[in-house]
Amino acid sequence: MSSHKEAIKENSMIIQKEMLAKQFKDLSMAKELGKKVVYTFVPGNLTELILSFDMLPVYPEINALQSGMRKKSAEYIRDAEKIGFSEDVCTYVKCDIGMMLNGNIGPTGEKIPPPDLLLLSYTGCFTFLKWFENLERLYPGVPVAMLHTPYQEDGVMTEDQINYMVKQMKEEVIPKMEMVSGQKYDHARLSKMMENSAKAEDLLVKILESAKLVPSPIDAYFAGVYYIGPIFTAFRGTQEAVDYYTELWNEVQQRIELGLGPVTPEGEIKEEKFRLVVEGPPNWTNFREFWKIFYDMGAVIVASSYTKVGGVYDLGFRHDPKEPLESLSKYCMGVYTNMNLPQRVEMLENYVKEYKADGFLINSIKSCNSFSAGQLMIMREIEQRASVPVGFIESDLVDPRYFSYSNIKNRLESYFQMLEQRKIILKQEATTI
Amino acid sequence: MKSLEQLLAECEEAAFDLQFKRAKRWKAEDETRVIVGYLPTYIPREIIHAANGIAVGIMGTGDRKQIIKGDAYYQSYICHLPRGIIEMALDTNLEGFDGFLFPAICDCVRNLSGMFKLSNKGKFQRYFDYPQNFSAHIGGKFYIQELEKVLEDIFNVNGVRVTTESLNHSIGLYNTNRQLIEAIYDIREASPWKLSAVETYYLLRAGLGMPVEEHNEILEQVVGYLQNERGEPMDNTRVVVSGSFCEQPPIGLIKSIELAGCYIVDDDFMLGSRFIIGDIDHHTDNPLSALSEAYIHQSTFSSAYYDVGNPKGKRLVALAQRRMADGIIFCAASFCDPALLDRPELQKEADAAGLPHINFQFHENTGQFKIIKEQAGTFSDSIKLWA
Ligand code: SF4
Ligand code: SF4
Numbered sequence: 001m002s003s004h005k006e007a008i009k010e011n012s013m014i015i016q017k018e019m020l021a022k023q024f025k026d027l028s029m030a031k032e033l034g035k036k037v038v039y040t041f042v043p044g045n046l047t048e049l050i051l052s053f054d055m056l057p058v059y060p061e062i063n064a065l066q067s068g069m070r071k072k073s074a075e076y077i078r079d080a081e082k083i084g085f086s087e088d089v090c091t092y093v094k095c096d097i098g099m100m101l102n103g104n105i106g107p108t109g110e111k112i113p114p115p116d117l118l119l120l121s122y123t124g125c126f127t128f129l130k131w132f133e134n135l136e137r138l139y140p141g142v143p144v145a146m147l148h149t150p151y152q153e154d155g156v157m158t159e160d161q162i163n164y165m166v167k168q169m170k171e172e173v174i175p176k177m178e179m180v181s182g183q184k185y186d187h188a189r190l191s192k193m194m195e196n197s198a199k200a201e202d203l204l205v206k207i208l209e210s211a212k213l214v215p216s217p218i219d220a221y222f223a224g225v226y227y228i229g230p231i232f233t234a235f236r237g238t239q240e241a242v243d244y245y246t247e248l249w250n251e252v253q254q255r256i257e258l259g260l261g262p263v264t265p266e267g268e269i270k271e272e273k274f275r276l277v278v279e280g281p282p283n284w285t286n287f288r289e290f291w292k293i294f295y296d297m298g299a300v301i302v303a304s305s306y307t308k309v310g311g312v313y314d315l316g317f318r319h320d321p322k323e324p325l326e327s328l329s330k331y332c333m334g335v336y337t338n339m340n341l342p343q344r345v346e347m348l349e350n351y352v353k354e355y356k357a358d359g360f361l362i363n364s365i366k367s368c369n370s371f372s373a374g375q376l377m378i379m380r381e382i383e384q385r386a387s388v389p390v391g392f393i394e395s396d397l398v399d400p401r402y403f404s405y406s407n408i409k410n411r412l413e414s415y416f417q418m419l420e421q422r423k424i425i426l427k428q429e430a431t432t433i
Numbered sequence: 434m435k436s437l438e439q440l441l442a443e444c445e446e447a448a449f450d451l452q453f454k455r456a457k458r459w460k461a462e463d464e465t466r467v468i469v470g471y472l473p474t475y476i477p478r479e480i481i482h483a484a485n486g487i488a489v490g491i492m493g494t495g496d497r498k499q500i501i502k503g504d505a506y507y508q509s510y511i512c513h514l515p516r517g518i519i520e521m522a523l524d525t526n527l528e529g530f531d532g533f534l535f536p537a538i539c540d541c542v543r544n545l546s547g548m549f550k551l552s553n554k555g556k557f558q559r560y561f562d563y564p565q566n567f568s569a570h571i572g573g574k575f576y577i578q579e580l581e582k583v584l585e586d587i588f589n590v591n592g593v594r595v596t597t598e599s600l601n602h603s604i605g606l607y608n609t610n611r612q613l614i615e616a617i618y619d620i621r622e623a624s625p626w627k628l629s630a631v632e633t634y635y636l637l638r639a640g641l642g643m644p645v646e647e648h649n650e651i652l653e654q655v656v657g658y659l660q661n662e663r664g665e666p667m668d669n670t671r672v673v674v675s676g677s678f679c680e681q682p683p684i685g686l687i688k689s690i691e692l693a694g695c696y697i698v699d700d701d702f703m704l705g706s707r708f709i710i711g712d713i714d715h716h717t718d719n720p721l722s723a724l725s726e727a728y729i730h731q732s733t734f735s736s737a738y739y740d741v742g743n744p745k746g747k748r749l750v751a752l753a754q755r756r757m758a759d760g761i762i763f764c765a766a767s768f769c770d771p772a773l774l775d776r777p778e779l780q781k782e783a784d785a786a787g788l789p790h791i792n793f794q795f796h797e798n799t800g801q802f803k804i805i806k807e808q809a810g811t812f813s814d815s816i817k818l819w820a
Binding site for chain 1: 505506507508510511515537538539540541543544545546547548550551559560562564565566568570571572574575578736739740741744765767768769770771773774775776777778780781794
């Protein structure tokens with residue numbers, strides 16, 4: 001069960017903690033600081049644009065996951081269900097609405113101010129649309145800027161689609177930002193920020209790709225969710241993000257030099273027994289216990305799709321200072337959940353091969369159709385194409401009712417046994433050849 | 434000439450023909466004809482018609498097909514509709530279909546489009562993205578581009594190019610189709626006993642699998658018959674059913690509501706057939722633009738249509754008031770995020786307007802209706818008691 005030991009922290013983690021503390025402090029003092037507050041989503045976020053207007057972004061998904069980690073989500077979800085939200089729907093939405101009903105207290109214990117603008121960057125998940133339609137009614141009078149991101153239906157981004165997005169930004173999003181912030185759109189400033197974005201993105205890719213080494217110096221899922229935090233949220237485009245990733249990359253390089261394994265809350269993994277690629281978001285309510293099942297078994301996640309929801313930088317995309325609005329459009333269209341299923345399968349197949357994974361595992365989230373619908377087909381495809389054992393577990397993001405520790409542990413133990421068996425067989429085959 | 438009863442029986446059969454025989458027969462008569470299957474809710478069928486095709490609504494298997502393989506593709510917490518559709522795709526039901534369109538209504542349908550792509554079903558599989566920007570030169574233009582992609586897909590199959598005339602002609606036919614459907618709803622508003630909700634459902638759903646010309650003929654005859662008296666008025670409660678959206682309720686559910694003493698005076702079961710309100714210009718030099726304008730300005734409210742500035746709660750209440758409904762029955766598919774996430778707001782608006790409501794969830798293959806019938810009966814009685 002959950003360990004009560006104090007987690008071991010590296011310098012980059014301390015830096016990130018400070019960044020977040022400052023962000024929530026600023027948010028709690030938004031009025032005094034004269035800052036306007038924009039609620040928006042992680043996939044397809046326009047953080048640089050928001051920051052270029054000196055506004056503060058809030059990501060309700062992040063609040064929901066933090067509520068899950070702080071064991072607040074059960075109560076919030078219950079309260080949302082009391083006002084009519086079905087048990088069946090996305091728990092992030094209910095957790096967020098429940099948090100709002102309970103005073104909108106953020107992860108640092110400070111109140112998150114109400115939005116001045118709801119920026120509905122509608123990317124890769126239909127529920128976002130419904131979520132902000134609901135918020136619009138809960139915060140009457142707050143303007144909503146809709147940015148519709150076309151789906152990569154054909155697996156490509158066309159000029160027409162990019163033009164459609166740029167036009168929406170110019171005629172819908174930017175005018176509303178100007179109105180709310182009282183500032184004019186500053187192209188040069190946005191462009192400058194994108195230089196920082198690209199620098200941080202380069203570093204993030206190096207960090208995530210370090211997991212191609214055997215043994216891997218990082219866990220690209222459980223630790224990966226911390227690594228992506230700053231760049232997927234309020235800090236993309238800032239110098240702080242560049243500094244954070246520089247520090248993190250230094251740490252990873254040191255670990256590579258020293259031949260150390262991934263850092264877990266209980267120290268380094270001493271022996272990498274299994275390398276896995278994971279599809280699907282993690283569970284947040286029991287995050288530490290969940291992770292522990294893996295590191296206790298020497299299982300390291302070498303690549304994951306979840307760490308690509310806020311951008312698939314390892315496939316080559318970078319924010320481009322030369323054409324900031326176009327590159328924001330391409331960024332939005334490129335995020336993992338906006339990729340069509342054949343693209344997702346191809347990416348995961350490549351991960352299994354390039355990261356030399358022993359297996360492919362799906363953590364299917366009960367309330368997230370954006371990820372879950374189609375996962376069983378993805379699993380079959382990967383099994384056939386990459387010829388590795390596949391595993392399947394189920395949980396939820398923030399609803400503790402759907403996290404069954406014993407079920408998950410049993411399933412994973414059988415899965416690891418299967419991987420172990422396969423390793424023995426492969427070894428025997430190699431020696432007989 | 435067929436009697437009303439014969440027409441209704443024919444429609445009942447056509448509505449649930451999961452082999453889509455009528456559409457396949459039609460296609461077999463000419464080798465440039467194509468069948469394009471589409472999922473709920475709305476597809477501008479006019480463009481497919483103009484390209485010498487038939488747009489066939491694939492509304493799920495309901496309780497009429499045993500799901501054997503489909504369940505292996507979906508976790509238990511995903512709605513029922515896509516597993517039935519995969520079952521049909523793996524079986525023979527969709528053989529002969531040239532392409533498939535997946536309207537942008539939810540992540541399940543979106544990812545299903547990818548599953549069809551991965552398994553190469555049909556000659557094309559296209560996710561049909563609706564714009565959520567409603568300016569003609571932004572979202573409207575995007576919509577036209579989506580229409581053009583579908584036309585190109587069909588052209589690649591049958592070599593048929595649409596013309597202004599052919600598009601205008603098709604738009605005209607679908608205008609007639611919607612006019613006739615609305616005429617039936619108007620008759621039922623005044624005299625709901627003349628045609629039950631179940632019969633209406635058969636009539637509308639049958640139209641998803643036959644040429645629009647044939648459907649129009651049937652509807653015209655039905656409208657003619659309904660000018661005469663039929664059935665006896667009863668002391669029933671008038672309700673609007675809302676939330677059915679995409680996955681279809683089993684007929685047993687609709688029947689149960691009626692048997693419990695409710696006249697369903699409006700509903701959104703066959704949302705796609707009624708999506709555009711009013712006529713679309715069919716004497717135009719630019720029919721694609723007319724279709725786009727209609728989508729932007731004449732769409733009904735639905736869970737797939739971004740409604741800030743034109744809230745669906747208010748539109749639902751206005752509909753209920755127009756139909757002189759006594760209450761609303763919310764009835765959405767289990768695990769349907771779009772429909773269920775709309776529900777609290779719709780209920781709030783119903784409360785504000787003093788419209789009583791109850792709420793059910795269903796699967797398309799739900800088999801037990803006793804509780805639903807009891808609850809609908811209690812609801813109906815309580816309305817009568819307090820009216
Ligand atoms: S359905 Fe999934 S991707 Fe969409 S908002 Fe909910 S958790 Fe996020
Ligand atoms: S029933 Fe709802 S969730 Fe299921 S496919 Fe239809 S719209 Fe999507």
